[in-house]
Amino acid sequence: MQAGSSWGRWPRHEQRLVTLTNRFDDLPNSPPMLPFGNGRSYGDVCLNDGGTLLLTRGLDRFISFDPVSGVLECEAGILLSEIIELTLPNGWFPAVTPGTALITVGGAIANDVHGKNHHRVGSFGHHVVEFELQRSDGLVLRCSRDCNREWFCATIGGLGLTGLIRKARLQLRRVPGVWIAGDSQRFASLEAFFELAEQSDAEYEYTVAWLDCATARSPLGRGVFMRGNHVRHDAAAPRPKPPRALRFTPPVSPINAFTVRLFNELYFRRPAAQAPAALWHYQPFLFPLDGLLEWNRIYGRRGFYQYQCVLPGAVVDEVGTLQEMLRRVAGSGLGSFLAVLKRFGDMPSLGLLSFPRPGTTLALDFPNRGETTLRLLEDLDTITRAAGGAVYPAKDARMSALSFQHFFPQWQQLRPFIDPNFSSSFWRRVIASTT
Amino acid sequence: MNRILIMGATSAIAEATARKFAARGDALFLVARNAQRLQAVADDLQLRGAHTVQAYLLDACEIDSYPTMLDAAMAQMGGIDAALIAHGTLSDQLACQASTDLLRQEFTTNAVSCMVLCTHLANRFEAQRHGVIAVISSVAGDRGRQSNYVYGAAKAAVTAFTSGLRQRLYPQGVRVVTVKPGFIATPMTAAFKKGVLWASPEAVARSIVHAMDRGAPVVYTPWFWRPIMWIVASVPEFIFRRLRI
Numbered sequence: 001m002q003a004g005s006s007w008g009r010w011p012r013h014e015q016r017l018v019t020l021t022n023r024f025d026d027l028p029n030s031p032p033m034l035p036f037g038n039g040r041s042y043g044d045v046c047l048n049d050g051g052t053l054l055l056t057r058g059l060d061r062f063i064s065f066d067p068v069s070g071v072l073e074c075e076a077g078i079l080l081s082e083i084i085e086l087t088l089p090n091g092w093f094p095a096v097t098p099g100t101a102l103i104t105v106g107g108a109i110a111n112d113v114h115g116k117n118h119h120r121v122g123s124f125g126h127h128v129v130e131f132e133l134q135r136s137d138g139l140v141l142r143c144s145r146d147c148n149r150e151w152f153c154a155t156i157g158g159l160g161l162t163g164l165i166r167k168a169r170l171q172l173r174r175v176p177g178v179w180i181a182g183d184s185q186r187f188a189s190l191e192a193f194f195e196l197a198e199q200s201d202a203e204y205e206y207t208v209a210w211l212d213c214a215t216a217r218s219p220l221g222r223g224v225f226m227r228g229n230h231v232r233h234d235a236a237a238p239r240p241k242p243p244r245a246l247r248f249t250p251p252v253s254p255i256n257a258f259t260v261r262l263f264n265e266l267y268f269r270r271p272a273a274q275a276p277a278a279l280w281h282y283q284p285f286l287f288p289l290d291g292l293l294e295w296n297r298i299y300g301r302r303g304f305y306q307y308q309c310v311l312p313g314a315v316v317d318e319v320g321t322l323q324e325m326l327r328r329v330a331g332s333g334l335g336s337f338l339a340v341l342k343r344f345g346d347m348p349s350l351g352l353l354s355f356p357r358p359g360t361t362l363a364l365d366f367p368n369r370g371e372t373t374l375r376l377l378e379d380l381d382t383i384t385r386a387a388g389g390a391v392y393p394a395k396d397a398r399m400s401a402l403s404f405q406h407f408f409p410q411w412q413q414l415r416p417f418i419d420p421n422f423s424s425s426f427w428r429r430v431i432a433s434t435t
Numbered sequence: 436m437n438r439i440l441i442m443g444a445t446s447a448i449a450e451a452t453a454r455k456f457a458a459r460g461d462a463l464f465l466v467a468r469n470a471q472r473l474q475a476v477a478d479d480l481q482l483r484g485a486h487t488v489q490a491y492l493l494d495a496c497e498i499d500s501y502p503t504m505l506d507a508a509m510a511q512m513g514g515i516d517a518a519l520i521a522h523g524t525l526s527d528q529l530a531c532q533a534s535t536d537l538l539r540q541e542f543t544t545n546a547v548s549c550m551v552l553c554t555h556l557a558n559r560f561e562a563q564r565h566g567v568i569a570v571i572s573s574v575a576g577d578r579g580r581q582s583n584y585v586y587g588a589a590k591a592a593v594t595a596f597t598s599g600l601r602q603r604l605y606p607q608g609v610r611v612v613t614v615k616p617g618f619i620a621t622p623m624t625a626a627f628k629k630g631v632l633w634a635s636p637e638a639v640a641r642s643i644v645h646a647m648d649r650g651a652p653v654v655y656t657p658w659f660w661r662p663i664m665w666i667v668a669s670v671p672e673f674i675f676r677r678l679r680i
Contacts, residue, residue: 023475061475061479063482086482
């Protein structure tokens with residue numbers, strides 16, 4: 001047994017570790033088991049207290065790549081950053097990337113991750129051609145839209161519970177190079193955000209906004225809107241900088257009400273926030289935090305909570321709901337260092353339990369201050385529930401079973417697909433009897 | 436472009452090192468005994484940029500087949516510029532104490548096979564007057580310990596053998612590199628870090644490539660094993676024999 005935690009550094013759970021290095025091996029017989037990729041989900045979807053974690057990073061081989069069709073076949077422990085390194089010189093890029101490229105293909109499928117281009121291309125699952133699912137009884141299922149479709153849909157967004165994804169075939173998308181061109185502009189209110197999103201979503205592949213959550217000043221919801229498209233540009237690609245790493249965990253987190261407010265103020269006022277014509281290398285645009293490895297240590301020993309919800313419905317309702325949330329957050333004095341706002345597109349997700357759905361998604365993070373933080377998050381759940389929204393399991397470490405079953409009323413349909421020898425800390429928590 | 440033969444190509448260290456060769460476009464000839472795994476590694480290296488990749492199935496215990504294998508490598512790549520010998524097993528010490536058959540078998544796999552292959556390579560490289568032979572030994576070969584002295588003895592043989600071979604081939608411009616890794620961690624993430632003594636195969640691969648290009652003839656990897664093993668080797672016997680390590 002070895003203690004470990006995920007990206008939020010909280011909670012810490014004890015589990016047996018089994019390293020997988022050969023995709024032809026049988027699964028070990030060590031229930032309950034759960035695949036663990038690169039540990040970038042924030043809460044406990046990738047933890048398995050008292051059980052076994054199947055570490056998949058050793059399954060990191062490319063199998064085939066067709067530079068004409070852009071279909072890549074690889075083992076499931078490969079990182080999106082490794083795919084980019086291989087395929088970008090040929091003009092191919094993962095169709096969907098979340099805010100970090102340091103996630104495995106298996107994790108991307110199991111959480112059906114989304115990116116800044118959801119309004120155009122949907123989520124990760126939409127670009128999975130096929131994968132191989134290994135069950136603990138020895139069965140290996142080839143899953144695609146046409147073959148074992150129900151297993152395909154259960155496994156996309158299936159939180160690793162349906163078996164081990166050993167390898168996958170992905171449809172990449174063409175890009176002209178490493179550059180992304182677009183602009184960045186400040187906005188003063190949530191209404192202004194929705195207007196910008198409305199204007200931009202048709203013309204820009206990537207749109208995302210950063211939101212100032214630290215101030216209770218009216219109007220609520222000022223921020224910075226960024227948008228961009230892959231472009232051909234003659235500038236030479238900058239020499240890749242080796243990422244720095246945060247090498248120690250501060251005993252007291254420097255993140256507090258004052259620094260959060262200061263950071264948000266500076267972030268809003270920095271000159272680059274208002275840039276009518278910007279050219280970014282894809283790295284800082286798509287993966288701004290990958291340049292600082294282990295940045296999650298900044299929150300100190302007690303770690304932090306992420307909170308990401310999606311609010312469906314008409315824009316007027318969403319503005320009201322978001323304002324309510326922002327008021328609650330500002331009132332808590334906890335602030336949020338990085339708040340991200342994004343309009344999802346209308347493309348229905350393929351996964352049975354996928355998170356992305358039409359509406360607006362808000363992501364926040366909070367240092368773990370025990371009860372105070374939990375109470376705030378519980379209140380946010382109540383607001384999300386009332387709005388008919390949902391909270392993202394990949395980022396969650398604390399939502400109640402009641403909330404989960406409310407957010408994902410179809411959760412019972414996943415049950416027949418769950419491998420009897422697989423489970424996770426998250427799953428045991430959210431299916432606990434609520435009576 | 437270098438033409439490189441890799442023995443034991445599916446081992447973690449060999450694979451990590453081969454990826455570095457592939458990234459710079461070397462031609463690779465991979466030898467291992469498990470067909471499926473070998474093919475998986477070969478496909479991967481081809482995609483990662485290797486000039487050519489040939490997979491050759493052979494169990495390291497089939498020592499008599501080495502000349503045939505080497506002929507195939509020379510024919511398919513048009514010659515060999517460097518070889519990395521990375522095959523081996525981590526012997527089960529207690530089982531070897533109980534079975535002398537197993538003891539002999541382990542010694543054959545970890546020492547004799549390696550010395551035979553080195554000899555074949557040395558004779559060919561000597562004739563062509565260039566080449567690099569890199570051999571994975573181990574810090575365990577620096578001093579026998581009760582917990583793994585069968586493995587340690589085999590690695591000690593490899594270390595001594597390559598030391599002598601290095602002298603013999605020096606005038607011919609053929610280099611011999613002895614690599615002594617410490618503890619190698621299997622691929623892990625930051626969430627489950629092992630102690631500071633554990634190195635990733637990737638880090639070990641980096642020092643192997645550096646040593647094969649131009650580095651020191653004897654490489655401890657990571658470097659801090661050199662002072663650690665110096666201390667271990669310096670402990671007087673009257674103390675050492677009482678230690679439970």
